[in-house]
Amino acid sequence: MDTVTSHPLGHFPQLATTDPDELLTRISGLFSVRSIDFPDERHRFDARLNHCQIEDVGLTYARYGAAMNVLVDQSDYFLQGFPLRGGGDAVVGRASGTLSRERGIMGGPGARLQIRYSSDFEHLIVRINPLGLTRKLSSLIGAPVDPPLHIEEGIVSNDVQLRFLDFLIGELGRPSTTLSPILLSELVQAMMVAYLCNSQHNYSQRLSEGVAEAAPWQVLRAEEYIRANWYKPLTIEALAAVVNTSVRSLFHSFRRSRGISPIAFARRVRLAEARARLVAPGEDTTVTSVAFDCGFGNLSAFARYYQTSYGELPSETLRTAHRHTGQWGSGQRASSV
Structure with missing residues (x-):
């Protein structure tokens, strides 16, 4: 700590x-x-x-x-x-x-x-x-x-x-770092869930009870919503409202049918968007700007997720893209993440 x-x-x-x-x-x-x-x-x-x-x-x-x-x-x-x-x-x-x-x-x-x-x-x-x-x-x-x-x-x-x-x-304490509003909002949502799940209250039993399955179309609709709104803070309330089910039912069914949670799916969508931007960069594209714009506030975590998904660091993707397009000037460098 x-x-x-x-x-x-x-x-x-x-x-x-x-x-x-x-x-x-x-x-x-x-x-x-x-x-x-x-x-x-x-x-x-x-x-x-x-x-x-x-x-x-x-x-x-x-x-x-x-x-x-x-x-x-x-x-x-x-x-x-x-x-x-x-x-x-x-x-x-x-x-x-x-x-x-x-x-x-x-x-x-x-x-x-x-x-x-x-x-x-x-x-x-x-x-x-x-x-x-x-x-x-x-x-x-x-x-x-x-x-x-x-x-x-x-x-x-x-x-x-x-x-x-x-x-x-x-x-919040990282020096000279502005956190992505997407990341901040989702961390706050998780903080409230942790408070509810780790305290005793008059709804504790309801939270611990088994959940009903969401229908397959609800999982598909949630995926569509995430793909269309990946650049916004994704709240569990919004997902539940879109598919007309409870959050717990949606999470349970998503994990059962997809093997991951809706949040992990959203991370995959954001990683795909980040890769698309790194593969076809503009003159001012940096790993930091791409990570921030795609909802990743922690560069180390972004690099780790990216490397696991694509087998290379985001800086390597960007470096290769600049070489192919001829945009890489002598004064430009990719970060090591």
């Missing part, structure tokens, strides 16, 4: 302050924090807050530099905390327990949280918009969410989501 523990979300600074009132003003808007106090005056308060909002998901990193007590009253969002350093304890609704690297807070709208942080405490917080999470859940179960989603509040193991969060924050 080196990525997460080294200045996470450093590209998204929100606040650096030694004024507790300034911190309270900022976090009260983000997390419905009602009060903070400092039981030990021996440590100098020195807070830092980084925050990134991507569609329905907010990611926050915070440290405080002093032991701190926090009261969150009637949170408006679904929340999950991921302690990185230090420790503490919390009362979440009727549950209580200690906070550590392996265990963090889980709560939802209406939750009341009483939290004590140690002076060296640092953590990440995932905040999810209730409307967005409800839409995601509805697409997964293939039915309206009624009654409303209710998360079982408490102190929970967070190892599974922390691994995913480590990857997402690593992508």
